Every structure is written in C-alpha cells, then in structure tokens.
Amino acid sequence: MRLDPIELGSFWMPKQSSTIAQEIDTAWYIVYWLDVVMFVGLMVPLAYFMYRYKRRTAKDKVSDVTHSTTLEITWTIIPSIMVIGLFFVGLSGWMKAMVAPGNALEIRTTAEMYMWTFTYPNGNVSVNELVVPKGQPVKLIMSSKDVLHSFFVPEFRVKQDVVPGTYTTVWFEATENRDTILFCTEYCGVGHSDMMARVRVMEKADYDTWQETGLMPGEKPLPPAELGKKLYATRSCNTCHSLDGSRIQGPTFKGVFGRTEQIADGTSVKVDENYIRESLLEPNKKVVSGYPAVMPTYKGLLKETDIDALIAYLKTVQ
Amino acid sequence: MSTSHAEHDHGHGSGNGDHVPHVLPFKVYIGTFSTLLFLTVVTVGASYVDLGHMGNLIVALLIATIKASVVALIFMHLKWDHKFHAIIFVSALLFLAVFIGITMSDTQFRGEAEAIEAKNPVDLKDPFKAERAGDVAVPKAAAAPAAAGSAAPAAGSAAPAATPAKH
C-alpha cells in the first residue's frame, strides 16, 4: 500500500491532528524544556569543574568538605516537587485520552497478523483503512484474533495495545481533513512493520456518503475489473499473491485464471469463478500444494459485488 | 568450650550453660508439632463451613499463617536467630505482597470487556472464531443470543478447542 508520509508539525513532533494532541505536546514540551534546563544545569558546572580543578601539580590542595546536609536536602526536595508536578501534568492529559465522550462514534476494530479490520456501526467493513469523520469523537473497540498488536496514530498521539481475549478502547477526534498513517507498535511477527493502515479523515457529509454507497469523496462507481484491482491492493491480497509470477506466501496471480492447480490433498482443481469464490470465503478448504494454509477468510468482508469484481480482475492478470 | 557458635550471638535461649547453642527442650518441639496437627484439623474442619466468597479464604489463610509462623519461629529457630535473618525472611513476604497487591490493582479494575459487550452486541463475542459480522448489516436476531451467552464465552461456545491459536 502506498502511504503518504506523516507531516511534521515541528522539528520534533508530527502535525497535531486530533483534539488531544495539543495537550500531549504541551506536556512533551514542558518536560523537554525542563530537561534541557536541568541538563545544562548539570553539564555547565561539570565543564567548569573540569577546567577549574584540572590537576596542576601532584600536591594540589584538595577540598576536604565531604558532605553538606543542607545541599542534600535541597537537591532532594526541589526535584521531588518538580517530578510530582510532572506526574500531574501527565495525568491530566492522560485522563482526557482515556475517557471517551459519550457521543463517540463506535467502530469495532479487529487486529490480526497482519491486518486491521474496521466494522462501522451500520455493518460496513473496511480493511487496512480507517475512515473517520472530522470533528466527531471516534471510539475504537479493539480486540485481536491472535497475538498482541498496538494501535498507534502518530498524528493523533494515541496508542493502545490490542489484546486477544479482551477488549481495549481508544478514542480520538480528528481535526485535520486529510489522510494519515496508523502503525502497529507491538511486535507481532514477520509482517509487523507492514501492518500499517491509512486513516482517512473526511467531512461528516462525505463520511455519511461513504457509509451509504462505499464511494470516497469525488469517486465514481468503478467498472468491475478496476474495482477488483483496487481491492487487490486495499484488501491485502498483494501481501501474499504477486502479479509478476514471483512466489510470496501464496501462489502468484499471474495467469491464475484457468490454470490447473495441484491441491495439498492430492487432487487438482481448475481455477474458475467458483474456485476463486470458494478460496475467498473458505480459503483453507483447497490449499494449493506447497503453500501454507495461512489465508484468512474474507467471508463478511467482501460484498458480492466485490467478489465479482475480483474475479473479473483476476481474468485480466495474465 | 567458649568457642561455641552463637553463644555470644544469641544471648538467650540457652540457659543451661552447655556449649551447644540453644538446644531447645524436647517439649517445645512436641508442643509445636501438636499445635500444627491441631491447626491442620481446624483448617479442614473450617472448610466444611460455608463462609462465603472471601470468608473461607481468609480463615484458611489465617490458620495457614499461624502454622507457618510457628514453623518459622520454632522449627527454623528464627526466634533465637540473628534479627537480620528475620528481616530477610519478612522482606521476602513484603515484596511478595507488593507483587501480588499491585498486580491485582490491575486485574481487579480492568473488566471493561463485559460492559462494552453488553452495550455493543456486534457478533464478535468470540474474537477467535473465524466468522465475522456480515457486510450488509448485523442481523439483529443473530446478535441477541450471542450477547446473552457472553458471560462465559469459552464455556458456552461450541468448540473452543476446534479453533486454537495459530501455531
């Protein structure tokens, strides 16, 4: 998938694209400048002492002061107050990030090796593409089908692990009308670094249109083969099936339609409309010999028109 | 025999002047042993009385702790030993308490899953099942029973063993 880069808002941070980003950045800069001041405060005396007390002779007079209770108390208490302050600064932003507003749009999110599936309130599903309206709080209810994953959108400053066997939630309200990137930040295996997704932020009206018709802003309905080509890329077919004949995880799509494949159980099958459909819905029923049975099912993830479109597209890949 | 161990370390407990350090009278051991046996009977007996979710646990732990203290203090001579050994022993228990206590501050206060599940009856009761919600719309009829059976997902689900995690 081709993703646009993350825009930088400053030298350090990505652009702020959610309502809580500003508070988190402010906290970041507070501790940043505090650190800079403290570091300079430590290093300047260090440099000065190195210069001032550099050894001149073997019989240099050295100080015999071995302790100062006043100093010890001072440099215990002052930092203590500072770090308690930091704790509360952190706590405040974090509380906001933890408690979603009541009117939040709930999107069910499932992570698995190595893709993201988003189920919208009306039943729509998108894979590796999270579509959210601008200016409305969105709450993701997340779970994992296999191992730990983590949901991270740098521009939103939100992160939450996705844990199998339990639900975790994260919320944000996007403020910028443009695309950004979602990372998986909990190591999950070979495809960990490819487990990225696009976050599409759009106007509420465009979002509603997309929910109803599946059309992105400015998009016209596509002819089946072109829709299929798009699905090939957006539904992660391309991570396992090549177009140029090379072997990835699964058999190549080059010349796949009409080919006769050897099945793992010894039989063989001709790749036709029915086999493609079955492979999408029950992928592990007839696995091509020599390939691992790792394909996830697309049952419920593809509409009938999508399946037709994929079949139409595969006919064109020769 | 002035060089016996412990004589100058453990002033008390060895009043007989013998060089052997704090040999306890036999009756102390037999007394301890009887106490332990008695408490074992008590704890078994107490377990037949239903004292509720926490009640039985607290009683059992209390008796076990008395027994453990007796073993540590007398059989293990902690009562007459260096104070430092007692500190070592107690600090182990202290750190264990910290470990269990703080870990439970997480596990006891997580529990958001059920609430969400009740509120959000999407057909994702069992995140490990291969099927997912349909594209068109969530069939309301299918969702309702799934929500009802959601209290103990694995017990209610047809075949948890049939869909193990990928290996």
Next chain:
Amino acid sequence: MSAKAEALGGAEETKLSPQFHVAHHFDKADTQFDAGRMGVWLFLVTEILLFGGLFCAFAIFRSKYFPSFVEAHHHLDRVMGGINTIVLISSSFTMALAVRSAQKNEKKKTTLLLAITLACAAMFLVVKYFEYSHKIHDGLLPGGNFTAADFASGHPGIFFAIYFMMTGIHGVHVVIGMGLILWILLRNQKNEFSSRYYAPVENVGLYWHLVDLVWIYLFPLLYLVG
C-alpha cells in the same frame, strides 16, 4: 591451618569432628557458620518469590473465575491432601529433632530421625503419585489438555494448570530435599558432624522446613478453599 585450629581451641574440635576445618577465608568458625546460614536464608527468599509468582496467578484467576475454582477444587481429594499435610508436618518435626540431636552429638539418633524424615518424604511422593494418576485418568489436566466433560463452569483448566504447576514444583523441591537429607545422613554416618559443626544439618533442615511451609499454604488454598 594448625595455628588457626589452635586459636579455635583445637583439642575438642579434632575430637568432635575430625574432618571439619574452617575455610581459609573465614576468620573463625562462628563466622563461617553464620555466613552459611545467612546464605540459606537468602536462598529461601528466592524460593518464596519463585512460588510467589504462582500464588499471584492463583489470586488473580481465583477472583476472575471463582465458580470454576470452587467447582474444580471439589475434584481434589482432601483426605489425601490432609494425609500429605500430616506426613509433611511430621517430617518437619523429625527434621527439627534431627538438628537438635546433631547439636547434642547424638549421632545414632540423628541418623534415625533423618531416616524417618526421608521415609515421610517418600510417603508424600507416593500419595502425590496416586493423586496425579487419578487426575490424569479423569482428564483433569491443565488448560488445553483438560478433557473432563461434566464441568458446568468456564475455566477449570486454569485451576488445574495452577494446581499442577504448584504441586509439581513443590514435588520437585521434595525430591531435591530427599537428596539433600540422604547426603547429610551419609555424612552423619561418617562422623562428620558434632555439636561444634552441624551447619549442613541445620541448613538442610531450614530448606526442608520451607518445603513444609509452602505446603502449609498450598493445602488449604488448593484443596480446601479453591
């Protein structure tokens, strides 16, 4: 070494335990004795925390799957558990007496008491063996291996995972303890111990009491309360 032995008041030492001498890096026998015992106490700390992880898991899963735990613990045999508790307490008792008789130079009595302790330990394992084979036969096994059918509650496999891990690790400690007791028994037969030098007996005793101590918690938690 001879000078050192002299300084320690050597005559009795050679008489009472001819093989014993103070290691060269200790200033006197007392220090060596104390050092050994402190080492053992520190070791016991590590044992407590090793079991501690499992106690933590027990606490968490018990509160999470309380009905399962209650149901599952009825499948443990509290008579066998009770017998084993008494066996282990008795072995602790004889072990404590063995240390006492070693302190008093009563070699034969020490041997006898150690032998009884050993026998108790063996008996504990025999009972444990019957318990285990019964569980295995009924399919009351950890997690994914759990096959017993007639369970009403959700996660009995977790209970048995904790049961087998706890009693299994405890059992391993019993076996190791038996080895240690046998070792000091043989050394005792070779006249290596005396009222001036009985540190190994005492230290093995400390270890054995801890094994007992862990069981004192395991028995009510697993067999009685669930």
Next chain:
Amino acid sequence: MANTATVDELGHSPEVRGKNYLNQTAGVWSWLTTVDHKRIGIMYLVSVLVGFGLGGIFALLVRLELLTAKKTIMDASQYNQAFTLHGAAMVFLFIIPSIPASLGNFFLPLMIGAKDVAFPRLNLLSLYLYWIGAIFMLAAIVTGGVDTGWTFYVPYASGVSTTSVISATFGVFVMGFSSILTGLNFIVTLHKLRAPGMSWYRMPLFLWSLYATSIIQVLATPVLGITLLLLIFERAFHIGIFDPTLGGDPVLFQHFFWFYSHPAVYIMILPGMGVATEILATNSQRRVFGYKAIAFSSVAIALVSFLVWGHHMFVSGQSELSSAIFSFLTFFVAIPSGVKMFNWLGTLWGGSIRFTVPMLYGIAFLFLFGIGGLTGLFLGMLSVDLHLHDTYFVVAHFHYVMMGSTAIAFFGGLHHWWPKMTGKMYDEKLARVGFALTFIGFNWTFFTQFILGTRGMPRRYYNYLDQYQPLHAFSTYGSWVLGLGFLITFICLARSLKTGAPAPANPWDSATLEWQTQSPPITENFEKAPIVTLDAYERPAEETA
C-alpha cells in the same frame, strides 16, 4: 606496603615477587576448577566480552539492515531474529552479569580486605550455570533462532513463533540462577567478611552499589524464573495461564516479566554508578562528596525499583488505576538518581582532576547518564508516553542508560582496574582514540533515534516509511563509528597483555584497599591481612599534607 625498604618499584616484597594469582598454578584444568574469586572474575570477564561481541555483531547487522527502508541485507524474519538475539545477548549474556560478576567478583573481596567471597564453590557454580545457560541460548541460535524480542511476550512467544523459544528461555532461566547465586554470595560476603576496621561506612561506594544490586538479584530473579517456566510449559503443554483462548491473561505475563525485568534495569545500572563513583573519586584525588547520600540512594533505587514495573505497560490494557499508581511511583526513582548526579559533581568540585582514560569514561558516564536519566521523565509521564511508547524514543532512552551509562562505566572500570587485574599498563593514546570514537559514535547513533521516535517511528520495524530513511541511514553510519571505537579499545587492551609495561601496585594513586596489594594480586589477595583505620577514600595524613 608499610615497609618501603623491602618492596621493589612495583610494590612487591621479596617473598611474593613474581608470584600472583595468574601464575600460581597453570593449565586449563586449574582454571576450570579454581575457587579463586579473581580467576572466576576473569573467566566471567572473558565470557561477557564474548557475549558483548556477539550482541554487538547482531547490533551492527540490525543497523545495517535499517540503512534502507526495504530489504538491505536480510529478510524480515532474519531481521526479527537479529534484533531479538541482539537484545537477549546484550541483556542476559552481557549487561546483567557484566559489572557484578566480572569486576565485582574480582574486586569485592579485595576492596573489603577479604581473601575470597563467602562461598567460593558456589561462585564457581554460578559461572558454570552462566555457561550452561549461554549454551542453551547459542543452541537456540543454531536450531532456528528466536524471533520473539528479548521480552518473550505472549501469545506470540507461547504459541505463534516457530523458532527455538524454549531453548532460549530455558537458557535465560538457568542464567537466572547464576545471577541469584552471585547476588547471594555478595550479600553474605559483605556482611561477614569485611576486614577488621572495615565498617559499612568505610566501604568503597562500588560495594554499596553491588549490595543494592544483589538485593534485586535475590528478590526479583526468582520471579523471572517462574515466569519463564510458565512460558515454557505454556508453549509445550498449553497450560493456559497466559493463553487467552484457554481463559488465560496475556497481560499477566507482562506483569510477571516486568516485575523482574524492571528491577533488572537497576541490576544493570547500579553497578555502573558504583564504578563511576570509584573512577571519579580516584581521579579527583579527594573524598567522595556526600558518601552516605550516594550509598543510601543506591539502596533506595533498589527498593523503589520494585514498585514501578508497570510503567512498561501504560498502553498494554492494564487498568487506568494501575497506570496512575505506577506513573506516580516511577518519578520517585528519579530522585535518588538525581541525588547521585549532584554528589558526583560535588566530588569533582574542589578536587585535583586528572584526565586519565578511566576518567574520560567517568565523565562520559555523567554526560550520557544525564541524557538517559532525564529522557526517562518523558516516558514516566502518562500522556507523553502515549505518543512515545514503543517508538525509537524508547530505544534511544534505554540505550543511553544501558549502553551509554552501564557499558561505558563497565569499559571505564575495565580501564581503571586493568593494571590490577592483568599487571599490565595499556597504551593510553590508543585507549583515548578508542574512547573518543565510542563516545562520538554512540551519540551519533542514538541521539538520532530520539528524533526518529518523537516523529513516530515504531521500534522493531523491518520496513519503514521513506520519510524516516535519512535519519535511519545517519544512525547506521554512527553505529559504524561506534563499532570501530570498541574494536580499537579491544585491540588496545589485548595488545597490552603482550607489550604492556608492568603495572605498579597503585598506578592511579587511588585510596581504596584493592590498590594496597601487588598488581596482579597474589592468590590470597594480601600478604598480611589488612586492618582498616581510614574512612572511605581517606588518604593517610602524610600524603595529603
């Protein structure tokens, strides 16, 4: 040392001239069966350096792979193994045993005027356990690698990964016992074997830091043991405690793991702080400022370290209550660390500072630990951690602490005590070159990663967005400078064994006890059992006059 007339210019009296612990007995067997803490320390030293080399090679491979966004030299699964093995080797084979087991073993008895540690045979056993554990880890590399990350998070490690997880975790399990035994031995030694007059407050501060480290080793490591045992059983028999499909809790594994592994961070850094204190005290020629503050802050760090493990889990799905508690407690680790920083500066103030090679490492330690410690504040803050967690910022932060502080202190200590251990002086010029390259290369490599991380680059990524490529490439170039620096340091030290000038007993004019015997020491450490009459770092009156 009392009678200068009978000792030669290297501090040897006629009775022991030419005799030392190295040549007392000869042959491989005499080494493998030795109970001499110095020989065990040397064998540990060689072992951890091999572990460091191994981890270092993996580090360079990882950095090289990250030179370009897509495949550079290896595929994704090889990359995952490389970073896992880099982490596992560096943490378990190198850093945890590095200072305590090698330098600590060698110098702890010398510094308290003892002949050996309390349990010499146990000490040898701990070395053998370390080797056995290392063999299991190496076996894991040979039989399919490990690709779980050094943290072995479930369910990936318990069910999904197809690599040799069991062998690797068992290796770590065994090494845990080695670590426990070392800690136990040190505690008893410090309690029971101090020379006459060596009261607690006369001990060099390195020993206080080792004492604090040992407390952690004894209290925390068993929990790692049970965690890994459960993981092994989970993987082999599906016992279900961590497996969500069987009702288990994967987040519980993280609690178990970090209950050890967070204090383990202080197993790594505390001895480094101790070494730095020794170096700074020796080279500023004066008594340490705030002795008790530094001593107690070591112990305080050890104790507080047990209360903060959950700050690794702010986004793991643990309860909000836990996160808040952990965040609050986390900040209290910063205070004793700060107290140490201030007192080190106080030690330099009014001193007579020499810039020997160890001192350069000591000052570098102050600089790098300053950055490493202060950047920890970012990650302790709940809201900021939401953005920075599991990004390169974390990678940079812990490399500044682990590598920049601990490893730099370790190499500083190695240079500091090298003459005592080997009886040879090294080439100062070459050592300075090695140091300079290491210091520059380190900052070059890792400061870059702070920028990468804040910009959102997640860690453990094989492939990354093109926009991160220039900074990744920059970091990789730095890693080559860093590697070259270490290579030169190794060459310098190795060469000194053959060509180095014989070392005097006290080349740095240090005030601590280990320098009051020959270089290298005799097997019994001291010809005459020392009696301590001076306070810590105090010099005899005629010298300061």
